[in-house]
Amino acid sequence: MPDKILDDISHRRYNPLRGSWLLVSPHRTKRPWQGQQEAPGIITLPEYDPKCYLCPRNPRAQGDTNPDYSQTFAFVNDYSAVKEQQQDYEAEPSSNDLSSLLLRAEGVKGKCFVLTFSPKHHLTLADMSAEETLPIVETWTRIYAIHLSPTNPLSQVAAKLDLLSREAPPESVVPPPSQQLRYMQIFENKGAAMGCSNPHPHCQIWTTSTLPEEPGAEIVQMTKYRTENGDRHLLGDYVKLEMEKKERIVYQNESFLVVCPWWAIWPFEVMIIAKRHVRALVDMSEQERLDYADSIQEVTRRYDNLFETSFPYSSGLHQAPLDGSQEEIENSWFHMHFYPPLLRSATVRKFLVGYELMAEPQRDITPEQAAAKLRDCGGELYRKKLQ
Amino acid sequence: MPDKILDDISHRRYNPLRGSWLLVSPHRTKRPWQGQQEAPGIITLPEYDPKCYLCPRNPRAQGDTNPDYSQTFAFVNDYSAVKEQQQDYEAEPSSNDLSSLLLRAEGVKGKCFVLTFSPKHHLTLADMSAEETLPIVETWTRIYAIHLSPTNPLSQVAAKLDLLSREAPPESVVPPPSQQLRYMQIFENKGAAMGCSNPHPHCQIWTTSTLPEEPGAEIVQMTKYRTENGDRHLLGDYVKLEMEKKERIVYQNESFLVVCPWWAIWPFEVMIIAKRHVRALVDMSEQERLDYADSIQEVTRRYDNLFETSFPYSSGLHQAPLDGSQEEIENSWFHMHFYPPLLRSATVRKFLVGYELMAEPQRDITPEQAAAKLRDCGGELYRKKLQ
Ligand SMILES: O=P(O)(O)O[C@H]1O[C@H](CO)[C@@H](O)[C@H](O)[C@H]1O
Ligand SMILES: O=P(O)(O)O[C@H]1O[C@H](CO)[C@@H](O)[C@H](O)[C@H]1O
Numbered sequence: 001m002p003d004k005i006l007d008d009i010s011h012r013r014y015n016p017l018r019g020s021w022l023l024v025s026p027h028r029t030k031r032p033w034q035g036q037q038e039a040p041g042i043i044t045l046p047e048y049d050p051k052c053y054l055c056p057r058n059p060r061a062q063g064d065t066n067p068d069y070s071q072t073f074a075f076v077n078d079y080s081a082v083k084e085q086q087q088d089y090e091a092e093p094s095s096n097d098l099s100s101l102l103l104r105a106e107g108v109k110g111k112c113f114v115l116t117f118s119p120k121h122h123l124t125l126a127d128m129s130a131e132e133t134l135p136i137v138e139t140w141t142r143i144y145a146i147h148l149s150p151t152n153p154l155s156q157v158a159a160k161l162d163l164l165s166r167e168a169p170p171e172s173v174v175p176p177p178s179q180q181l182r183y184m185q186i187f188e189n190k191g192a193a194m195g196c197s198n199p200h201p202h203c204q205i206w207t208t209s210t211l212p213e214e215p216g217a218e219i220v221q222m223t224k225y226r227t228e229n230g231d232r233h234l235l236g237d238y239v240k241l242e243m244e245k246k247e248r249i250v251y252q253n254e255s256f257l258v259v260c261p262w263w264a265i266w267p268f269e270v271m272i273i274a275k276r277h278v279r280a281l282v283d284m285s286e287q288e289r290l291d292y293a294d295s296i297q298e299v300t301r302r303y304d305n306l307f308e309t310s311f312p313y314s315s316g317l318h319q320a321p322l323d324g325s326q327e328e329i330e331n332s333w334f335h336m337h338f339y340p341p342l343l344r345s346a347t348v349r350k351f352l353v354g355y356e357l358m359a360e361p362q363r364d365i366t367p368e369q370a371a372a373k374l375r376d377c378g379g380e381l382y383r384k385k386l387q
Numbered sequence: 388m389p390d391k392i393l394d395d396i397s398h399r400r401y402n403p404l405r406g407s408w409l410l411v412s413p414h415r416t417k418r419p420w421q422g423q424q425e426a427p428g429i430i431t432l433p434e435y436d437p438k439c440y441l442c443p444r445n446p447r448a449q450g451d452t453n454p455d456y457s458q459t460f461a462f463v464n465d466y467s468a469v470k471e472q473q474q475d476y477e478a479e480p481s482s483n484d485l486s487s488l489l490l491r492a493e494g495v496k497g498k499c500f501v502l503t504f505s506p507k508h509h510l511t512l513a514d515m516s517a518e519e520t521l522p523i524v525e526t527w528t529r530i531y532a533i534h535l536s537p538t539n540p541l542s543q544v545a546a547k548l549d550l551l552s553r554e555a556p557p558e559s560v561v562p563p564p565s566q567q568l569r570y571m572q573i574f575e576n577k578g579a580a581m582g583c584s585n586p587h588p589h590c591q592i593w594t595t596s597t598l599p600e601e602p603g604a605e606i607v608q609m610t611k612y613r614t615e616n617g618d619r620h621l622l623g624d625y626v627k628l629e630m631e632k633k634e635r636i637v638y639q640n641e642s643f644l645v646v647c648p649w650w651a652i653w654p655f656e657v658m659i660i661a662k663r664h665v666r667a668l669v670d671m672s673e674q675e676r677l678d679y680a681d682s683i684q685e686v687t688r689r690y691d692n693l694f695e696t697s698f699p700y701s702s703g704l705h706q707a708p709l710d711g712s713q714e715e716i717e718n719s720w721f722h723m724h725f726y727p728p729l730l731r732s733a734t735v736r737k738f739l740v741g742y743e744l745m746a747e748p749q750r751d752i753t754p755e756q757a758a759a760k761l762r763d764c765g766g767e768l769y770r771k772k773l774q
Contacts, residue, residue, distance in 0.1 A: 009473040011476055011492050020600055023495060025469065035579055081412040089396060102403055102649065108398055108410060198422075238489050241489055316745030354701040354702075355593055358705070359600065360601065361600075
């Protein structure tokens with residue numbers, strides 16, 4: 001690697017997808033750690049927990065009872081951050097000039113779902129096979145599809161999807177949307193260190209009438225790149241470049257590339273990127289859905305193997321808006337981010353705090369070093385070997 | 388408050404200082420919390436800890452020994468994130484087009500200091516009086532002043548500062564800079580929950596050859612506001628507006644306003660804002676430095692009183708760059724941010740994770756509710772009352 005000097009000197013890297021910089025201090029991992037230690041992951045959960053509000057047959061907070069589901073199970077979050085029905089907000093008409101400049105707000109409507117990955121309380125994605133992960137990808141695709149705007153070109157693609165004509169697993173409670181929403185954010189918080197309050201494997205889906213900041217910023221950057229670079233896609237070019245360089249690749253299959261991106265902030269941050277121009281879940285072929293499930297598998301298993309612990313992370317899918325301009329939809333390129341906090345061991349994490357919040361994100365090991373470690377810990381899940 | 392509807396509905400608020408949006412879900416605090424609990428703050432620290440590398444007379448990691456200091460003590464961080472001397476980085480000359488677009492980096496030089504607030508290991512800012520906090524403000528001012536570029540108009544102001552002609556406390560080890568740097572970020576991580584690895588009261592000062600993202604974005608926004616609004620300052624107008632509205636004020640004295648900003652992300656986030664146009668520490672009069680110390684005092688004491696615990700936070704000062712265009716320096720307006728994670732009690736924090744990282748920051752209580760709570764818990768420090 002001709003950039004080897006970057007292993008030794010402090011430098012900044014540019015994130016073209018977000019349009020922002022971060023500070024890299026590779027020599028800094030040598031400092032001793034005397035701060036907070038994370039609790040090592042609990043490894044002896046029961047397969048069924050009578051107190052868990054996500055286990056089959058159990059009651060939930062607002063009085064509903066979960067069905068005796070056998071694969072995935074989706075329902076409307078009992079404590080949704082956004083709701084479909086609420087009063088409209090109009091800024092005070094009497095407002096003076098300064099209020100309208102400095103006290104700006106807008107109402108946000110939407111819908112929040114919870115989706116369990118398995119009826120088994122003690123599993124995580126890392127414990128599952130690609131085939132067992134596939135129903136999750138299929139459920140994401142179905143839920144995304146039914147929320148698409150009829151004017152979104154992707155809704156024509158969805159209409160032809162074989163998957164959608166097959167009957168969905170009967171248990172899920174996904175009422176059709178009562179109004180058109182703008183964006184769907186699918187994300188998982190895994191582990192207590194990432195604010196997860198229930199170890200039962202699940203993700204959340206928040207759908208809003210507004211385009212949130214992060215996917216919004218990415219779409220602006222992707223659009224700009226395409227305009228400035230002869231109609232080529234930012235992530236298309238990036239996949240090509242990383243496959244040439246081979247310095248940050250963690251894993252790949254026919255359809256997806258897994259890399260520690262050049263601009264990673266979290267110590268072992270990775271991105272799963274579609275190799276061809278997939279705008280959203282509904283663009284994927286059956287084989288691509290399986291390849292995507294396989295990529296998720298490879299990431300989560302390597303994470304657990306790295307420090308031989310149930311690795312915490314937040315992950316999220318970025319894809320085309322449900323509703324938006326043709327340009328926004330065409331410029332979207334399907335990818336998934338994983339932001340894991342652990343740095344040196346199962347109990348020592350990286351804190352993104354003072355300098356990171358006040359000035360600029362800062363990382364210690366380089367993305368190339370992180371990728372090399374993750375490349376090396378594929379294979380069977382460490383827990384299985386121990387059994 | 389005519390915007391009372393915002394206490395009930397999900398909405399987004401705009402942060403004009405950063406140019407970004409956040410989601411507010413006021414009804415969401417009702418959900419039960421079953422996730423990670425923070426360890427309650429250790430309250431019985433010794434006044435002197437022989438193993439602490441910040442206590443007077445103790446040895447440090449790289450072999451130095453701390454002087455027997457009596458107030459504040461500054462020294463170069465033994466594990467600096469940036470250094471004054473390192474090789475220069477030039478991108479591979481053989482790089483193809485894509486590398487220069489997508490793998491961008493630049494070297495960063497700089498200097499990192501640690502500054503203790505007191506020789507006493509067991510104190511925090513909340514335990515100190517405004518008079519005891521003043522030497523910290525004075526040391527910040529001195530360190531900032533000696534790093535100013537000779538072409539920065541603020542260096543003329545500094546030259547006339549009475550404070551700087553007085554002799555600095557003799558113990559500090561602040562070697563004069565060997566090269567001109569661009570920005571100085573002063574920040575504190577307090578508490579294990581905010582990644583602090585040593586409870587001895589201290590802050591850090593990282594000075595870099597680059598302008599970091601956050602102050603950079605603020606300067607862009609402040610400049611834009613001034614251009615578009617008849618030469619008025621964004622934070623000048625904001626102070627005026629908040630003093631009229633009286634809905635988010637936590638505290639004020641002659642020179643500073645303390646508010647939970649309209650656009651706060653963290654549950655009890657506050658800003659200390661100069662009431663008049665203070666560009667940087669060196670612009671403050673003797674009275675203003677004392678008023679600033681008093682404001683810090685009022686914030687940290689209220690924080691501790693709120694949940695009767697040693698309240699964790701990250702805080703940081705934003706002010707004019709050390710070196711920059713006349714316009715950047717003129718448009719800067721001194722303020723300090725506090726980002727505290729606790730939400731409901733000494734042990735339940737807000738996690739900014741999945742949705743927040745992937746989509747948009749989200750908060751539960753409104754800034755108006757937070758301000759009302761902080762307004763109500765002034766007065767003596769709860770620990771003193773217990774004694
Ligand atoms: O420098 P410290 O206190 O060891 O480290 C702390 O503050 C730094 C600056 O915000 C962060 O980069 C570290 O992750 C955090 O643990
Ligand atoms: O919805 P949960 O899992 O209760 O809550 C978790 O995820 C949310 C979305 O990222 C965050 O807002 C919460 O702070 C976090 O604890």
